[in-house]
Amino acid sequence: MTAQHSRWTHHRTVGFGYVAISLAAACVGTVLSLLMRLHLTWPAWSLPLHGLILPEEYLALVTMHGTLMLFFVLTVAPQSGFGNLILPAQIGARRMAFPRLNAASMGLTGLALLVLLAAFFVPGGSPISGWTAYPPLSATALAGPGQGEGMDVWLAAIALFSLASTLGAINTLTTIVKLRGEGMSWQRLPLTVWGWFTAALLSVLVFSVLLAALAMLFCDRHLQSGFFLPTGDLVNGVLLQHHGDGSPLLWLHLFWFFGHPEVYIAILPGMGLTSMVLANFAHRRVFAYRLMIATTLLIGFLGILVWGHHMFVAGLNPFAGSAFALSSMAIALPSSAKVLSWLATIWRSRPRLTTPMLFALGFVSLFITGGLTGPILAQPILDEYLHNTFFVVAHFHLIMAMAGIFGLFCATYYWFPLLFGRLLSEPLGKLHFAGTLIGAYGTFLPMHLTGLAGEPRQYAQLTGGGSGPAGQLLQTTLPLQHGITYAAFFLACAQLPFLLNLVLTLRSHLLATPNPWSATTMEWASQDFDEASTEDKPTGLVTYRGPCHYSEDGVSFLPQWESGATSTLPPE
Amino acid sequence: MHSAQAIATGQRFWRLPVDASAHGPALDTHLLLNLWIALALLALAHLILLAGLAFRRRASRPVHTLLLEYLPLAALTLLFAFLAARAQQLWAAQRYTGASLTAMQVEVTGMQFAWYFRYPGADAAFGETKPTLVAPGEGNPLGLDPADRHGADDLVTSQLVLPAGREVDLALHAQDVIHGFSVPEMRLKQNAVPGQTAHIHFTPTQPGSYAILCTQLCGLGHYRMQATMLVLPPAAFDTWLQAHEAAAGKRGQP
Amino acid sequence: MxxxxxxxxxxxxxxxxxxxxxxxxxxxxQGCSQCLDNTRATPPAVQAAYRKAIYLLGGTGAALFIAGTLFIRRER
Amino acid sequence: MSPILTPPEIDRRHRAHESDNGSGRRPPTDKLTGGNGEGGDNWNDRPQGRRGPRERLSQVRMGLFFGLFAVLMFFIAIVSAFFVTRASGHFDAYSHYVNEWLPTTIPSILWLNTAVLLLSSASAEMARRSMFREVDVMDEWIGLSRRTSQRAAAWLSVTLGLGGLFLVGQWIAWDQLAAQHVFFRSNPSSHFFFLITIAHAIHLFIGVSALIAALIGLRRSHKLASRQILVDATVWYWHAMGLLWIFLFVLLEYGQ
Missing domain, CATH: 1.20.5 (Single alpha-helices involved in coiled-coils or other helix-helix interfaces)
Known part of the structure; x- marks a missing residue:
């Protein structure tokens, strides 16, 4: 390693690369979801230049939307994107531990995205088995269009992504453990860093399990093994030729061992950021700070042990269902502790309602709303009714997708002055917030109702299923589905002020003050030492205390990098 | 807007579907209890959130960690423990034990993209099936082995007809990929996984016709993989069964 | 602290x-020694194997998670 | 905005440049110390507890250990699938429970391979130790000799040879099985035998590449610290792969 680093391996370059990747994925994913909504509401609507959306094309939309959003947006942007942009500065370091490895994993992630998008253009189109890719549907080209080359491309993309994520997470972990600046003891780490740390630890542990499962699925597809295939499986009139008495359940176990921690990887950085932003604008210390650290770790730890709650009705032993139900219920406790702490932090604090603060509050609201249906779905007997209905769609979109996106917007508005030296416009930001909040609730709250009415997800069509009781059951929710589609379009349009805001702000010449939010964490000190420099010199910054030191009246504050008496401030 | 119309015309799309099984009412009660609790907590949390924001005067920082964090947490722990325990009771009652020996046996087979139902016939035994013999075009979608005498009187239908008030033991199979057997009106859901048998038992209580849906993504026809469950009064069911078994028996004889 | x-x-x-x-x-x-219903067709050996696999996977994951958090505590 | 406790802007600016503001008021603090050619060599600027060339070494080790977590989970996933598949079977036409699992006969050459791998681990450890022998390190640091690197290179070459031998041995084992008509696709047991051995061989191949890289590095790199890191990380990885192999070998030999 030389004193001079290349710009290409600078952590900010890598971070912006990740953000660009996830922005591209988010745009494509959003368009796909809107197409799904259009088709679901007006089945006869034909896509310009394409024609009617066929059932298999609808499922391809489902699969690609899920894969893009979960992997390339919710995993990449908060963890790798903002992790790289902010993390080093926040722990008083100038760089990530392994800059070249970092750039390589960003490149791999980009490559994975390109490979995934290539699935649209291979014969048969993109895969139709959802982001969970349950075999035997995903194990043979006979199972449907898109399950041939499309599925192979999908496997390759996700394998690349797993590799990249593991490497990126190793980098994050090493950076946090080893590169903390002087005085940055582990109790002084901002909760954001704890979120990144836990998420990275989970990534290291679970992405390789996914990789192993992908390798085995590949063998099943092309080498006639039967890890996930039972004997005598007859697909499309053809008896599958393979050896062994595998079981699709095995895939479910391996996949969800990855899949459940994956959703925590997506949301933990957002939780950490929300805590810090709430404290920053409420001008108070995060309530029960050490408990927040403990709950972050506990959520991650329990996250490893709850995967079976995705499989209550999948043919699992009912006792295993009970055990997983209990561990899943246990996660409700650290999550509740977090919500209580957030509520206590802002209680009667007269916070400054800036745009990042609003998005953090929105995160709290969505986390509560989406989270409260979690314990319901963790009860196997209720999951028996609600499994794979729109209720589940509503649950995970609120708590993971929408809360995750709110965390991302919060990060964007909050750190924009740090990254670009300019403040995003507040009026436009507030408009963006209001629209997004209304759109998010408008889209996903009604889905609870259609789910309770028994409507399954992943149905390409809700009409035309015949006049039997099934057709009638599905049609009862159609009026609501119309409303949901309008709300989804409203939600998408609500992002326009944001784009406008970005363009206007980047073109403006109004520069922000060095620490416009009066923040206390280390990244805001970094403007002293020219963060963008590629020179590998120590920052010379010392951390003197934990984050969020504010006086009782909330007027004065003491940032982490200032030496000085803390005696004017109340004890922690 | 359609939804506005629907609300105005009083269309009850927000209701749970009819509950027509013996274990259903308990499940519904528990579900509604859960939903009300969730709604109450939701309202409470948002009230606290908004109230905390609305106060114009800043309060001194809350320091009573015990009071503000651990006490509500203990209460929530008790609440969740209660809900979990209640759910476990219901789950155990339904799943931990098998169907009674007198339960009616029906085999359900899912395949891309249809459900087939098989009744064992007079001998109360299912005949062997072989994947090599499957020929939907020739009226043998399940691959019944003609050499097996148990299979001769088996009745295969595409509609699940059941008597009201009698326990049913369904044996779920899948021929190709994973399917999800779901009857919302019976509060019933269980995946049919190829290569293994999943048993599920329940007692329909109200005669009527109900929707059977596939709830596990199974391919391009997933959305139209539907069937009907027809619950008949016991007498009507007996007539139906006899008529069909007679027909099936005739077909089974060479 | x-x-x-x-x-x-x-x-x-x-x-x-x-x-x-x-x-x-x-x-x-609840008298759950039977565990009959869903697993009637799954022999005890297979169930035991699944149990073992679940313990192995979950146990290793949990142990490594704890090891990872201990790293950060050991470093100052 | 609220009054803050932060000192005025000018103060902060001042302090940021106080190390070298060109006024001659202070002696420059970023004088070159060290000597191993590392960038930003003034260890006084570094936080407590991380001064000196071992800092980067411990970073790389930490990263490597986290990477090994991932490798371990990869194999644990396969091994847990191994347990499940070993027990699984199906009911045949006569309602007999059939388990297709036919334990793969492990070619006896694997014992030899295991011994070779253990030996290679020992020689790798010799290479690692020789990189850290204090007297020689001092010599090399001052520029008197390159004895550490020469010794380490010798040991690493031995390791490389033994590692190559192991891979060749694995190839022979697969060949022998093929001669007995046991292929990947023969049987559930053979799926796992080949999956595990091939996956391990790929990991070991990465190790071999790392050895080659380390050998090149020993020749080319001018910085002792970098050479130490290269050798150290490679050897730790090599040890981990050896340990993993013993676990997998025991599983395949006695666990089927």
Whole structure:
């Protein structure tokens, strides 16, 4: 390693690369979801230049939307994107531990995205088995269009992504453990860093399990093994030729061992950021700070042990269902502790309602709303009714997708002055917030109702299923589905002020003050030492205390990098 | 807007579907209890959130960690423990034990993209099936082995007809990929996984016709993989069964 | 400070494990030695193998998670 | 905005440049110390507890250990699938429970391979130790000799040879099985035998590449610290792969 680093391996370059990747994925994913909504509401609507959306094309939309959003947006942007942009500065370091490895994993992630998008253009189109890719549907080209080359491309993309994520997470972990600046003891780490740390630890542990499962699925597809295939499986009139008495359940176990921690990887950085932003604008210390650290770790730890709650009705032993139900219920406790702490932090604090603060509050609201249906779905007997209905769609979109996106917007508005030296416009930001909040609730709250009415997800069509009781059951929710589609379009349009805001702000010449939010964490000190420099010199910054030191009246504050008496401030 | 119309015309799309099984009412009660609790907590949390924001005067920082964090947490722990325990009771009652020996046996087979139902016939035994013999075009979608005498009187239908008030033991199979057997009106859901048998038992209580849906993504026809469950009064069911078994028996004889 | 976090963590672990134990005891009081229904066609050996695999996978994951968090505590 | 406790801007600016503001008021603090050619060599600027060339070494080790977590989980996933598949079977036409699992006969050459791998681990450890022998390190640091690197290179070459031998041995084992008509696709047991051995061989191949890289590095790199890191990380990885192999070998030999 030389004193001079290349710009290409600078952590900010890598971070912006990740953000660009996830922005591209988010745009494509959003368009796909809107197409799904259009088709679901007006089945006869034909896509310009394409024609009617066929059932298999609808499922391809489902699969690609899920894969893009979960992997390339919710995993990449908060963890790798903002992790790289902010993390080093926040722990008083100038760089990530392994800059070249970092750039390589960003490149791999980009490559994975390109490979995934290539699935649209291979014969048969993109895969139709959802982001969970349950075999035997995903194990043979006979199972449907898109399950041939499309599925192979999908496997390759996700394998690349797993590799990249593991490497990126190793980098994050090493950076946090080893590169903390002087005085940055582990109790002084901002909760954001704890979120990144836990998420990275989970990534290291679970992405390789996914990789192993992908390798085995590949063998099943092309080498006639039967890890996930039972004997005598007859697909499309053809008896599958393979050896062994595998079981699709095995895939479910391996996949969800990855899949459940994956959703925590997506949301933990957002939780950490929300805590810090709430404290920053409420001008108070995060309530029960050490408990927040403990709950972050506990959520991650329990996250490893709850995967079976995705499989209550999948043919699992009912006792295993009970055990997983209990561990899943246990996660409700650290999550509740977090919500209580957030509520206590802002209680009667007269916070400054800036745009990042609003998005953090929105995160709290969505986390509560989406989270409260979690314990319901963790009860196997209720999951028996609600499994794979729109209720589940509503649950995970609120708590993971929408809360995750709110965390991302919060990060964007909050750190924009740090990254670009300019403040995003507040009026436009507030408009963006209001629209997004209304759109998010408008889209996903009604889905609870259609789910309770028994409507399954992943149905390409809700009409035309015949006049039997099934057709009638599905049609009862159609009026609501119309409303949901309008709300989804409203939600998408609500992002326009944001784009406008970005363009206007980047073109403006109004520069922000060095620490416009009066923040206390280390990244805001970094403007002293020219963060963008590629020179590998120590920052010379010392951390003197934990984050969020504010006086009782909330007027004065003491940032982490200032030496000085803390005696004017109340004890922690 | 359609939804506005629907609300105005009083269309009850927000209701749970009819509950027509013996274990259903308990499940519904528990579900509604859960939903009300969730709604109450939701309202409470948002009230606290908004109230905390609305106060114009800043309060001194809350320091009573015990009071503000651990006490509500203990209460929530008790609440969740209660809900979990209640759910476990219901789950155990339904799943931990098998169907009674007198339960009616029906085999359900899912395949891309249809459900087939098989009744064992007079001998109360299912005949062997072989994947090599499957020929939907020739009226043998399940691959019944003609050499097996148990299979001769088996009745295969595409509609699940059941008597009201009698326990049913369904044996779920899948021929190709994973399917999800779901009857919302019976509060019933269980995946049919190829290569293994999943048993599920329940007692329909109200005669009527109900929707059977596939709830596990199974391919391009997933959305139209539907069937009907027809619950008949016991007498009507007996007539139906006899008529069909007679027909099936005739077909089974060479 | 360290001490307090440890106490907090310990308190949490106790709370959760007590809860788990309490409810688990409740559910095992249901006469569940049969486990008949869904697994009738799955021989005990296979179920045992699944159990073993679940313990192995979950146990290793949990152990490594704890090891990872210990790294950060060991470093200053 | 609210009055803050932060000192005025000018103060902060001042302090940021106080190390070298060109006024001659202070002696420059970023004088070159060290000597191993590392960038930003003034260890006084570094936080407590991380001064000196071992800092980067411990970073790389930490990263490597986290990477090994991932490798371990990869194999644990396969091994847990192994347990499940070993027990699984199906009911045949006569309602007999059939388990297709036919334990793969492990070619006896694997014992030899295991011994070779253990030996290679020992020689790798010799290479690692020789990179850290204090007297020689001092010599090399001052520029008197390159004895550490020469010794390490010798040991690493031995390791490389033994590692190559192991891979060749694995190839022979697969060949022998093929001669007995046991292929990947023969049987559930053979799926796992080949999956595990090939996956391990790929990991070991990465190790071999790392050895080659380390050998090149020993020749080319001018910085002792970098050479130490290269050798150290490679050897730790090599040890881990050896340990993993013993676990997998025991599983395949006695666990089927």
């Amino acid at each position: 360290k001490g307090r976090l440890r106490t907090n963590l310990l308190r949490w672990v106790w709370l959760v494990s007590l809860l788990l134990l309490g409810i688990a005891a409740q559910s095992f009081g």
